[in-house]
Amino acid sequence: MSHLSEIETLLPFHFAGLKAAKLLEIESYFGSLAEARSAQEGDWQGTGLLTKIQAAKLFDSGLPALIEAALAWQEQASEHTLLGMRDEAYPHLLKDLIDAPILLYVKGQLGLLKDPQIALVGSRHASRLGVETAKDFAHYLSSVGLTITSGLASGIDAAAHQGGLLGQGSTVAVVGTGLDRVYPASNRQLARQIAEQGVLVSEYPLGAGPLAHHFPQRNRIISGLSTGVLVVEAALQSGSLITARLAMEQGREVFAVPGAINNPHAKGCHQLIKQGAKLVESGQDVLEELAALVQLSITENEPSAAAKFSEKTRVNPKSNLAVLNWIEYDPIGLDELVVLSKMPVSEIQSQLMQLEVLGEVEALSAGRWRRLS
Known part of the structure; x- marks a missing residue:
């Protein structure tokens, strides 16, 4: 099956809102996704494979137009990619999740998705010190070859992306809207820079707005792409704690930067440390913990990623140290x-x-x- 026909096969299930585990059930029942794709509405009745909402979306009369728009978007520019979960370029760490997205919209350098990543997240209403700390951590970790992954929110997320762009590792932005929109609008210039030097990723269709439930849902992708998650400034009710919890459930390392005891934006980090997150004070602290995990994340069937990481971390003795x-x-x-x-x-x-x-x-x-x- 060609790449394009595979994408055309996946798109209806993507628009119906299905995740990886359900797709496997459907494939098992029908024998192949192509057979499922061509099945009539009556063939699905009684299977229990779809909810009423999913079935309505799968057989909606507007579905062909949505598929056509997605394929047209991919053809608009060379940096636009519709990435199916069975494509070789799909990141293996993310693919391991039971609720992995079956399709991703990607804008920018596709190869970064398989590079070793660390997520850096935190408060949208960060202090000036918190922003500087996040940017410093991201710059250091990117300078030694790690790619910085975050959610393009205001505050710590934006600082993480900015720091990541300063180093060799660059940055991945996992967004909670369609890739034809930027939220918040104040990050529009940053999003353009990431599209040019890093990569933007979304599981949401073009035109999807910043709905409240999108952001906690996309957090599983931020942690799922990464070998570890670093939290810099987070209140007790912060969405960053959702990312950290998901990371723990996914078997990722979680790190937290401590803050002043009377700073409400540090209380979430302190709670994480009490729950077992590693207290870190420098990028080197993070790197020492992650070194072995990064090597494990570069599997034998990904020599290109291993070579790229080796190249990024190779020391040039002639550097101006x-x-x-x-x-x-x-x-x-x-x-x-x-x-x-x-x-x-x-x-x-x-x-x-x-x-x-x-x-x-x-x-x-x-x-x-x-x-x-």
Whole structure:
């Protein structure tokens, strides 16, 4: 079956709102999705495979027009892709979910979806410090080859995408609308930048608006794409805690950045830490925990992803690692390096990691470093 015919086969079930597990049931009952696709309405009655709403959508007279519009969107630009769950480009971590989307709308660099990812989420009403922290974490993790995944919301999400775009790993935005819309509108320029340098993803049809239930539902995709989830500033009722809970259920690592005890936007992070999330204070803390998981996520049948990650994390000895000028044989802390070098924290952390790989410096306890040669 060609790629296009496979997409044409999937689209009716996509518009009917079916997920992966139900699609397998349908395929088992009818023998193939093509047979199910050509079955008449009467053939479905009594099967118990569809709800009344799903059946109504599957046999709605407007369905052909919706399918035609989706296929036309794919043909509009080379960066537009309708990605079926059986396509080789479909990310394997997401495919493992019982409620994985059977089809994704993708705009941008499709290959990023199979690169090692970490989700970074948090409050829409973040503090200035929270925004800076999220951007620093994202920049550092992207600079060492991880792709930053978030939800294109205001606050922490936007900062995560901005930080991700600054590094090699770039960023993935999983949105709660159709890809022909941007919500919130204030992120329109950021969405354009992500489409050019990263990738936008949605399970929702073109024209779908920002309905309230879309956002908690899309969170399973954010965590499902990622090897771990990092939460920076989250209130107790934050949607970020939904993402963290889904991540735990999916067997992903969960990290949380602590904050001031009287900050309401830190209470969600503190609750996560009490529930077993790992407390992290730097991007390096996250990377140390994720290193083994990242390697596991790159399976043998994805050599391209492994090669890309290896290339991204390969150290160039000729790089300008200026922070070494401030490191002596006596231990020095990160705060001192910030003051002395006047470099961003994320850049210092990135250079320290490269220097450690080169054997130039050694990491000590309490976030201190010393020169080795």
